[in-house]
Amino acid sequence: MSKAGTKGPREIGIEILSVTVAIIIWQLIADLVVNNKFILPSFTDVLFAFIKIIEGGILFTDLAISMLHFGIGILSALLIGIPIGVVMGWFKNVNRALDPLIEIIRPIPPLAWIPFAIVWFGLTHTSAGFVVFIGAVFPVIINTFDGFKSVPKVYVEAAKVLGCMSSGSLIRHVALPSALPSIASGIRISMGVGWMCLVAAEMFGVSTNGLGYKIWWHYYLHQMDFVLVYMLILGFLGLFIDRVFRWYVDGHLLEWRAGVVV
Amino acid sequence: MGEVKVSGISVAFEKENGESTLALDNVDLEIKDKEFVCFIGPSGCGKTTLLRTIAGLERPDKGQITLDGEDITIPDSTRGMVFQEYSLFPWRTVIQNITFGPQMKGIPKNKVLEVAEKYLKLVGLEQFRNSYPYELSGGMRQRVAIARALANEPKVLLMDEPFGALDAQTRNTLQKELLQVWAKYQITIVFVTHSVDEAVFLADKIVVMSARPGRIKKVINVDLPRPRERTSSEANELRNQLLKMLAEERRN
Numbered sequence: 001m002s003k004a005g006t007k008g009p010r011e012i013g014i015e016i017l018s019v020t021v022a023i024i025i026w027q028l029i030a031d032l033v034v035n036n037k038f039i040l041p042s043f044t045d046v047l048f049a050f051i052k053i054i055e056g057g058i059l060f061t062d063l064a065i066s067m068l069h070f071g072i073g074i075l076s077a078l079l080i081g082i083p084i085g086v087v088m089g090w091f092k093n094v095n096r097a098l099d100p101l102i103e104i105i106r107p108i109p110p111l112a113w114i115p116f117a118i119v120w121f122g123l124t125h126t127s128a129g130f131v132v133f134i135g136a137v138f139p140v141i142i143n144t145f146d147g148f149k150s151v152p153k154v155y156v157e158a159a160k161v162l163g164c165m166s167s168g169s170l171i172r173h174v175a176l177p178s179a180l181p182s183i184a185s186g187i188r189i190s191m192g193v194g195w196m197c198l199v200a201a202e203m204f205g206v207s208t209n210g211l212g213y214k215i216w217w218h219y220y221l222h223q224m225d226f227v228l229v230y231m232l233i234l235g236f237l238g239l240f241i242d243r244v245f246r247w248y249v250d251g252h253l254l255e256w257r258a259g260v261v262v
Numbered sequence: 263m264g265e266v267k268v269s270g271i272s273v274a275f276e277k278e279n280g281e282s283t284l285a286l287d288n289v290d291l292e293i294k295d296k297e298f299v300c301f302i303g304p305s306g307c308g309k310t311t312l313l314r315t316i317a318g319l320e321r322p323d324k325g326q327i328t329l330d331g332e333d334i335t336i337p338d339s340t341r342g343m344v345f346q347e348y349s350l351f352p353w354r355t356v357i358q359n360i361t362f363g364p365q366m367k368g369i370p371k372n373k374v375l376e377v378a379e380k381y382l383k384l385v386g387l388e389q390f391r392n393s394y395p396y397e398l399s400g401g402m403r404q405r406v407a408i409a410r411a412l413a414n415e416p417k418v419l420l421m422d423e424p425f426g427a428l429d430a431q432t433r434n435t436l437q438k439e440l441l442q443v444w445a446k447y448q449i450t451i452v453f454v455t456h457s458v459d460e461a462v463f464l465a466d467k468i469v470v471m472s473a474r475p476g477r478i479k480k481v482i483n484v485d486l487p488r489p490r491e492r493t494s495s496e497a498n499e500l501r502n503q504l505l506k507m508l509a510e511e512r513r514n
Contacts, residue, residue, distance in 0.1 A: 158349040161317055162363040162414055163339035169366065177353040256353045256394040 041225035046232070049225040058214075059233070066210040068125055070198050073132020077190055080133075081140030082183065088141070089148020089179070090171055102141065110135035110197045114204050123208065128201040135197035136190035143186025147179025181257060184249045191245065195238045211237075263330045264417035264450035266293040266316060270325035273311055285311040287475035288325070293418075293452060293467075298444060300465035301454045302504065304511050308476020309454045309469075310346075313420050316452065317343050329417060339363060342411030346423040348403050350395040356406050357382060357391045363414035381409040384443065401432035408443070418450040425460070437463055441488070458504045462497050463490055470504065472511050480507065 007015075023043050030042030037045055053059040088095040113134045121127035151174065159174045202212030211230050218226035268291040274282040285308045293299050301309035314320045316327055318337035327334045329341065342363075350359050360378040369377070382388055385405040395403055404424050411419055425433045437460060444451055455461050461468045465484050472479040482504075486496055 154345055154347055154349045155351060157319055157337075158343070158345060158351075159362070159366075160319065160337040161339075161341065161343040161420075162410070163366040164362070165336070165338070173362075173366075174351070177351070180353070256396065 038222060038224050041228050045225040046228050049223075049229045053226070053229065062209060062211050062214050062230075063233075063237075065125070065207065066198060066202070066212065069128040069202065069207065069210060070132055070194060072126060072129025073194050073198070074136055074187075074191060076129070076133045077136035077140050077194070078187065081137045081186075081190075082144050085141045085144025085183075085186075086148060086171060086176070089145045090167065090175065095145070102138070106138045110193070111200050111204075114201060114206060117201070117206055123206060125207060128198065128207040128210070131201035131206065132194040132197045136194035139189040139193060140183075140186045143189070144179065144183050147182025147186075148175050150182070151175045151178045181254055184253065188242065188245060188249075191241060192238070195234075195241070199234060263295050265295045265330050266291075266418060266450065266452070267328045267331075268292070268312070268316070268325070269327075271312070271315060271322045271327060272324040273308070273315060273320055274323050284475035286315070286322075287477050289476070289478055291469065291478060291481075293450060296448050296450055298451045298464055298466045299453065299469060300461040300467070301452070301469045301471060302456065302458065302461045302508070303471030303476075303479070304473050304508060305456065306476075307471040307473040307511075309471050310422055311476065312471075313343075313422055313452060313454050316418070317341050317420050339367060339414045340416055341418045341420055342414050342416035343420040344404065344407045344411050344422065344424040346426055348395065348400070348407075348427075350403055350406055350410070352395050355392045355394055356387060356398070359395070359406055360410045360413045362410060367414070377413055377415075378409075381413045384412070384446075385409045385439070399432075400428050401436060404428065404436060405439070408440070412443070412447065416449065418452060421451065421453045423454050423456065426456070433460075440464070458501050458508070459492065461504065462486075462500050463492055468504065470507050472514070479511070 027043045030040045030045070034040040041049075084098065088098055110131055113131055117127045117130045121130055155174050155178055156170060159170060164170055164173055198210075199212035199215070201207070202210040203216045205213070205216075207213055211234055215227050215230045215234075218224075218230070268289055271286055271289045272284065273286040274284050276282045289308075289312060291312075301312060303309050311320060315322055316334065318334050318341070321335070334341075351362065354362065357375075357378055360381055361374050364374040364377050382391060385408060387402060387405060387409070390398060390402065395406070398406065407424070408419075425436050428436065440451075441464065453461075453464060455464075462484065468482045468484060470479045470482065471477065482500075484500065486494070486500070491497060
C-alpha cells in the first residue's frame with residue numbers, strides 16, 4: 001500500500017540485474033581468485049549443496065524444527081508480553097511495580113540465558129524456544145506499553161460518554177485497537193531479535209536439530225558450502241517471515257491506517 | 263426529558279507546583295428541556311469545563327448537577343457529546359463508529375445496525391457507510407460524530423466547539439443541519455462556541471461567561487424567530503451587544 005512498495009518493470013529489471021551481477025562476481029572470485037572451497041565456496045558449490053539437502057529431505061526436518069523453536073518462543077512472548085504491556089500501560093501502579101524489574105532484566109543479552117535454559121529445560125525444543133522467548137518478549141512488552149500510554153485521551157473520553165465505562169471494555173474496544181500499530185511494530189522487532197536468538201540457541205547445542213545447529217555441524221565437518229547454504233536459507237526465511245507479517249498487518253489489521261507502514 | 267440543573271458548581275484544577283486554579287466558581291444554571299443553549303466567553307473562562315462537568319468527565323469540587331432530577335457524577339449514555347477535535351475511532355468505519363454506543367448498551371446486533379443506518383441517513387452520509395475516518399473531510403467527520411452521539415438516543419447533546427476547525431462555508435451548512443436535527447428529535451443541546459455569529463444563529467439562550475475564575479456573566483434569552491436570518495437587524499443588534507460584553511471581558 002505504500003508508495004515505496006510499488007515497482008514497475010524497470011525497477012524489477014534493475015533489481016534482477018544487480019543480483020545477477022553479484023552472483024557472477026562471486027562465482028568468478030571463488031573460482032579464479034580464491035580457488036579454495038573451504039575459504040569461499042562458489043555459487044555453484046552452494047547450489048549443489050542446496051540440491052543435496054533438498055533431495056535428502058534433511059532441509060525440511062531442520063526447517064520444521066527451527067520453526068517449532070521459533071514458534072514456541074514468539075507465541076509465548078506474545079501471550080506473556082502483550083498482557084504485561086497492557087496492564088503496565090493502563091494501570092500506573094502496575095507500571096511502577098514492574099518497570100524496575102523489567103529494566104534490570106532487559107539489558108541481559110538473551111544468549112546469556114542459555115545455561116539456565118539448559119538447566120531448566122534440558123536439551124529440548126522448549127529450551128531453544130525459551131531463548132527465543134527471552135529475546136522476543138521485551139520488544140513486545142515495551143511497544144505494547146508505549147502504544148497504550150499514547151492512546152489519545154479524546155478516544156477514551158468519547159467512549160466513556162458513549163457508555164463504555166469499565167476498564168475491561170475500554171481496553172478491549174478503545175486502547176487495544178488504538179495501540180495496535182505500535183504492538184504490531186513491536187512484534188516485528190521481536191521476530192527479528194527472536195530469529196537471531198534462534199540460530200544462537202541452536203548453535204550452542206540447546207537442540208540437536210534445526211537450521212542454526214546445522215551451521216555449526218557442517219563447520220565441524222569443514223563443509224563450508226553447506227554452512228553458506230544454511231546461512232542463506234536463514235536470511236531468506238527471515239525476510240519471508242517479515243514480509244508475510246507486514247503484508248498481513250498492513251493489508252488486513254491496519255487497513256484504517258492506509259499509507260502508513262509499520 | 264432533558265432538564266439540566268447546575269447548582270453551585272466549583273471546579274479547581276491542580277497545577278504541577280501544587281497551586282490550584284479555579285476554573286469554575288460557584289456556577290448556577292438551569293437548562294430547560296429541548297432548549298438550545300450556547301456557552302460563550304473568552305478563552306479560559308471555563309465554558310468547556312462546565313460542559314465536561316455536565317458530561318461527567320470532570321468531577322466538581324463543590325455543588326451538584328442533575329439531569330431530570332438525577333445526580334450526574336460519571337459519564338453515561340444519557341448525555342451524548344461531540345468533541346472539538348476529531349474523536350471518531352479511526353480503526354472503525356463510519357457505520358461501525360455509529361454502532362459503538364448502542365453496542366456498548368448491549369442492544370441486539372440487528373437492532374443496533376437498524377438504529378445506526380437511521381442516523382447515518384440523517385446526516386446524509388449513506389455512500390460513506392464503509393469508509394474509514396481518514397477518508398472523510400472535516401465536515402463529514404463531525405457529521406458522523408453527531409450521528410454517533412445521537413445513535414445512543416441521549417437526552418442531552420453536549421457539543422464542544424464542534425465546528426471550530428471547519429471552514430466558514432461548511433460551518434454554516436452544518437449549523438443549519440444541526441438545527442434541523444434538533445427540530446426533528448427534540449432534544450436539549452448545550453453548545454460551546456467562541457463565535458458570536460454561531461451563538462446568535464443557533465441559541466434559545468446564550469450564556470456569557472467571564473474568566474478567572476469562570477463565572478456566568480449574563481444569560482441572554484434570544485427570541486429571534488426561526489429560521490433565523492444571519493444578517494437581520496435584530497441579529498446584528500444582539501451581536502453587537504455580545505461583542506461589547508466580550509470586549510469588556512478581555513479588558514479585565
